[in-house]
Amino acid sequence: MKQKNRLKSRRAFLKTGIFITGAVVIGTGLNYAIRPDTQPIARMLTHYLDYPDLAIQLGGSLIKNEPALAQLTLEQMTELVLQDVGLKKDQLSYYSLLTNMDNYRKAIHKDFDIENIVHVDGWVISRTEGHLCALLYLYENANGRHA
Amino acid sequence: MCASNVKTVQFRRIINAHLNYPSDSQEKYTTAMFIDARELDQGQHIKADICIIGAGAAGITIAREYIGTSTKVALLESGGLEIDVKTQSLYDGENIGLPSFPLRSNRLRFFGGTTNHWAGHCRPLDPIDFEKRKWLPHSGWPISRSDLDPFYRRAQPIVGLGPYEYENLAFWQSKINQPDLPLKESRLKTVVYNQSPPTRFGMQYRQELKDASNISVYLYANVLDILTNESATRVTSLKVACIDGPEFSLSARTFILATGGMENARLLLLSNSIAKNGLGNDNDLVGRYFMDHLLLRPGADISFSDPRLNLHLYDAVHEVAGGKMFAILASPEVLLRKEKLNNFRLHLIKAKPKTADADGRIFSQLDAVPGAEDHRLDDLPERKMNKDFIALHLVLEPTPNPDSRITLSDKTDLFGQHQINVNWQMKDNDLSHAHRAMELAALEFGRMGLGRAYGEIFKDSSRWPRNMEAGKHHCGTTRMTDSPKTGVADRNCKVYNISNLYLTGSSLFPTIGYANPTLTIVALALRLSDHLKGLPA
Numbered sequence: 001m002k003q004k005n006r007l008k009s010r011r012a013f014l015k016t017g018i019f020i021t022g023a024v025v026i027g028t029g030l031n032y033a034i035r036p037d038t039q040p041i042a043r044m045l046t047h048y049l050d051y052p053d054l055a056i057q058l059g060g061s062l063i064k065n066e067p068a069l070a071q072l073t074l075e076q077m078t079e080l081v082l083q084d085v086g087l088k089k090d091q092l093s094y095y096s097l098l099t100n101m102d103n104y105r106k107a108i109h110k111d112f113d114i115e116n117i118v119h120v121d122g123w124v125i126s127r128t129e130g131h132l133c134a135l136l137y138l139y140e141n142a143n144g145r146h147a
Numbered sequence: 148m149c150a151s152n153v154k155t156v157q158f159r160r161i162i163n164a165h166l167n168y169p170s171d172s173q174e175k176y177t178t179a180m181f182i183d184a185r186e187l188d189q190g191q192h193i194k195a196d197i198c199i200i201g202a203g204a205a206g207i208t209i210a211r212e213y214i215g216t217s218t219k220v221a222l223l224e225s226g227g228l229e230i231d232v233k234t235q236s237l238y239d240g241e242n243i244g245l246p247s248f249p250l251r252s253n254r255l256r257f258f259g260g261t262t263n264h265w266a267g268h269c270r271p272l273d274p275i276d277f278e279k280r281k282w283l284p285h286s287g288w289p290i291s292r293s294d295l296d297p298f299y300r301r302a303q304p305i306v307g308l309g310p311y312e313y314e315n316l317a318f319w320q321s322k323i324n325q326p327d328l329p330l331k332e333s334r335l336k337t338v339v340y341n342q343s344p345p346t347r348f349g350m351q352y353r354q355e356l357k358d359a360s361n362i363s364v365y366l367y368a369n370v371l372d373i374l375t376n377e378s379a380t381r382v383t384s385l386k387v388a389c390i391d392g393p394e395f396s397l398s399a400r401t402f403i404l405a406t407g408g409m410e411n412a413r414l415l416l417l418s419n420s421i422a423k424n425g426l427g428n429d430n431d432l433v434g435r436y437f438m439d440h441l442l443l444r445p446g447a448d449i450s451f452s453d454p455r456l457n458l459h460l461y462d463a464v465h466e467v468a469g470g471k472m473f474a475i476l477a478s479p480e481v482l483l484r485k486e487k488l489n490n491f492r493l494h495l496i497k498a499k500p501k502t503a504d505a506d507g508r509i510f511s512q513l514d515a516v517p518g519a520e521d522h523r524l525d526d527l528p529e530r531k532m533n534k535d536f537i538a539l540h541l542v543l544e545p546t547p548n549p550d551s552r553i554t555l556s557d558k559t560d561l562f563g564q565h566q567i568n569v570n571w572q573m574k575d576n577d578l579s580h581a582h583r584a585m586e587l588a589a590l591e592f593g594r595m596g597l598g599r600a601y602g603e604i605f606k607d608s609s610r611w612p613r614n615m616e617a618g619k620h621h622c623g624t625t626r627m628t629d630s631p632k633t634g635v636a637d638r639n640c641k642v643y644n645i646s647n648l649y650l651t652g653s654s655l656f657p658t659i660g661y662a663n664p665t666l667t668i669v670a671l672a673l674r675l676s677d678h679l680k681g682l683p684a
Contacts, residue, residue: 048512055509104513105596112594113331122606123599124447124589129510 038075039142041089045081046136048104059137061121062130069131074138081135084128104128181357183227184368185392195221195363197679198385198399200370200414203260204665205651205672206405207348207356208305212676214359221397222356223368223387225406226257228349233390237369237560240409244551244570247439247617254407254621258366259349261407262665267345269308269666270338271299273490275480276544276660282487285436285547286658289629289638298670298677305669307346309470313339316474322467325460327474328595335476335591338492342464342471343665367392371562373402373418373426373648382648390561401679403649405672408437408621411654412553413567415625415635415642427625427635427642434553436626437569438545438659440618441577445496445538446585447602449592452514456597458537461495477661478587489577491584492661494540514596539588539600542618542661543581546574553624571617582608620664625654640675651675 049055063069072080079089085103111117111126118130125133187193197213199206202224210222226234234257240250247253255263272292279287303311312318316327316339327337356362365387371394372386384398404411412434416425425433459465460474476493483490551572555565582604589600603612627650628634631643636655642648651672653664 049509050511051509058509101512108510108513109594109596112590115590117590117593119605119608122603123601124586124593124605125510125599126593129513133509 038078038089039139041082042074042078042135042139045078045100045132046139048101049132049136052136052140055133056137056140058120058123058125058130059133059135062118062134063137065120066118069134072134072138074135074142077131077135077138081128081131084131104132180359180363181228181353182363182365184223184365184387184395185389187389187393187395189393189395191393191395192384193221193363193365193395193397195219195397195399197221197401197403198223198397199403199405200385201225201260201404201406201410201652202258202349202364203405203407203652204262204306204348205668206403207259207352208302208669208672209403209405209651209676210356210359210362210364211305211352212673212680214355214362216361216680218361220362221399222362222364223370223385223397224258224364224366225369226255227366228258228353230255230257230263233561234367234369237562237564238410239558239560240567240569241556241558242571243568244572245617247569247571248619250409250567250569253619254409257349258353258364259347262346262348265343265345265665266663267307267343268663269306269341269343270313270662271295271670272660272662272667273477273480275483276490276658276662280484280487283489283546283658285549285633287628288657289627289634295667295670295674298673299666301673302666302669303341305346305673306666307343307351308341308666309468309472313341315339319465319467319472319474320460323460323465325465326457327460328458328476328591328597330476330591331594332479333482334478334587335493336479337460337474338477340473340475341666342473344471369562370414371417371564372420373404373414375418375421375426375645377421379422379426380644381646388562400684401647401649403651403675403679405651408624408653409553409567409569411650411652412437412624413555413565416553416555417564426645426648429644430632432626432633432635434624435549435551436547436623436657437551437553437571437621438547438623438656439571440620440659440661441541441543441545441573441581442616442618443541443543443581443585443602443604443612443614444616445498445602445614446493446541446581446604446612447539447589447600448536449539449588449598449600450508450536451598452508452511452596458495458497462497462537476588476591478584482587486583488583489544489546489580490661491541491543491580493584493588494542496538496540498536498538508598510599514598537598539585539602541581541584543577543584544658544660546577546580547623547626547658548572548574578608578611581611618663620653620659622653622656622659622664625650626657627655628657639678640671649675649679 085107107128108126111128116127196218198221200223202222210220213220238251255261274292277288277291300311367389368387370385370387374384375382382402384396388394415427415433418426464471464473554568556568558566585604592598625635627636636650640649
């Protein structure tokens with residue numbers, strides 16, 4: 001039940017975010033730069049993931065398994081996740097956030113195509129997905145939800 | 148009428164009652180060729196042109212090939228028309244290697260053999276399965292798939308299957324209108340499998356054999372010894388006995404051993420009165436290379452991103468054109484060669500997960516064809532309700548292993564004959580083949596945006612998952628090769644250095660691919676009968 005409510009609130013947030021973003025886009029043009037704060041960007045990116053408990057678990061395990069990821073801060077992990085689809089934090093626009101979903105789909109599709117995958121806790125996921133899970137893990141930790 | 152004839156007639160009445168024949172039909176008595184060997188006289192000698200030992204899929208197939216000819220065929224069956232405990236106990240033995248199923252129950256010792264409980268899955272071996280593969284030690288048949296193709300075609304209706312269209316997926320799809328998965332064909336492909344009703348050979352072909360005046364089926368006839376001349380180069384006769392009856396002998400021009408993947412080896416090893424190591428065993432090969440398919444059921448569970456996915460081509464059996472089919476996944480030859488993989492197949496089974504305890508639809512939002520306008524599934528009732536997974540069942544070809552073998556045990560059966568010890572072993576790289584097979588599936592389901600794979604094998608690639616099991620397809624113990632140094636039988640299934648002893652069945656298989664063995668067993672039996680018919684009388 002807790003997870004369902006959480007999912008519901010996360011989806012509501014995403015829908016609201018998309019609505020507001022859309023309004024801003026219409027109002028100010030597609031290349032309006034957003035303030036490059038890590039937290040909102042991370043929050044937006046991690047909303048691509050359903051069932052956050054499992055995603056957080058996978059993210060934590062991946063960080064534990066891969067020393068290179070373990071050294072990253074939330075900000076660095078956010079940048080890594082953006083890099084996976086060719087974006088930089090200071091180049092973000094609302095438009096790019098809106099279209100990120102499709103960019104991630106493409107990146108994940110390509111990962112599986114070229115075997116850019118990770119094995120984590122019995123799951124086989126794309127590296128891009130792994131990075132998203134790791135970002136969610138760090139984001140939740142940063143907000144004190146999964147210490 | 149002598150006493151034994153009276154007994155035989157009485158028994159035929161019983162058998163006829165089993166077969167629903169009118170008990171007062173004198174004609175049936177005169178044509179009925181099912182004989183209860185327990186009613187024979189002690190020391191009686193029987194003569195035939197061809198003697199087939201074992202009335203399973205192979206033995207019955209060969210016997211049928213002689214119906215209506217002038218060849219007198221004796222078909223010996225250890226059991227009766229139904230299972231009985233005493234006869235079945237003759238299969239007792241011990242698994243001393245990898246855990247497997249009890250030897251008494253995973254084979255059946257009565258008329259029809261193990262087809263009395265088989266599942267009916269059929270497909271020919273792939274062409275690559277017959278090849279000598281450099282990366283697969285001890286691989287290579289002495290014949291090719293094209294050598295066997297005409298016999299596969301002939302085997303198809305015998306096993307109760309429809310059109311021989313294994314390489315023509317479009318043929319089936321045009322009739323059932325079910326889509327296949329958009330697989331990357333250099334990685335995985337959709338493959339046609341056929342489903343037998345399944346044909347119970349003992350039931351299906353009993354009448355034909357009964358009506359054949361030149362075929363004599365001896366029930367309850369257990370071969371204890373294959374007797375040869377002094378040089379062990381020619382079989383002269385068989386020593387046969389019944390559990391509660393007489394001992395008798397049988398001589399023939401040609402003998403065919405058709406008792407299955409384990410018993411063929413056992414009987415050769417037991418026949419050691421002249422050849423001290425057993426018949427055909429000059430090079431210590433009889434009983435070695437014992438193989439069984441390696442199964443993971445499941446190897447992984449796929450949690451779907453979209454429960455609307457239509458997998459009916461794979462997870463249902465379709466009745467088409469007088470046959471039944473379903474589809475599986477397998478890798479193309481080019482990938483097997485490139486990655487030096489053993490052959491394998493994957494079944495897609497709609498099931499609740501056995502290994503996954505978490506909902507894996509983490510990536511549902513991200514799983515879609517890139518560029519799709521709307522992939523959000525939040526409002527679909529199925530998404531909330533449907534928690535079904537597809538279980539991917541792996542069937543892996545094992546690496547032939549001379550240390551995986553059947554030997555005679557010190558324990559004995561009701562006749563005082565040595566039972567068998569089965570030391571089933573696999574090679575270390577079989578696990579890596581299984582891991583890679585499951586990974587290929589995970590890659591494809593991810594690439595197609597359909598779901599993610601979870602499996603115990605991905606958690607720890609250094610050990611077999613706990614659910615690894617045998618396929619109950621016993622093969623390889625009297626392999627056919629082109630040299631007596633590497634095999635027991637030649638390309639015509641004749642035991643090396645014995646002029647009139649032939650083998651048939653899965654014990655001949657040097658490698659076993661991923662396909663269930665029965666269709667190949669029947670095809671090889673047809674090929675052997677053609678060969679024998681072509682020999683000078």
